[in-house]
């Protein structure tokens with residue numbers, strides 16, 4: 277693993293991004309979720325978000341990904357950023373906020389942060405649409 281970590285560092289991943297990727301922070305599934313969405317981005321990688329929502333506040337979240345180190349680091353960071361926040365606050369987060377929170381990922385990997393942000397946005401959209409249809 278040491279060699280992989282060195283390579284990630286050399287390519288521009290911050291220590292925090294590497295730690296999130298290596299330890300798979302916030303990776304998993306949530307059976308009793310209130311919102312869920314799986315999305316495949318233009319790069320061909322897939323991310324899946326599970327949200328536990330109390331009214332308009334995100335109480336907890338998990339994600340799964342079939343993707344790169346950038347996807348995993350971004351998903352981990354985004355969940356750290358949204359836990360305890362309202363849906364409205366969450367929707368204001370963009371890919372640059374995720375990259376800044378991580379402390380840096382390689383420039384060509386910024387679209388991986390966008391994949392995390394887009395998947396989360398689609399999960400929230402699906403949740404709102406379902407709520408509106410409830411009697």
Ligand code: FES
Pocket residue numbers: 317319320321343344345346347385387388391
């Ligand atoms: Fe597809 Fe990173 S290359 S999410």
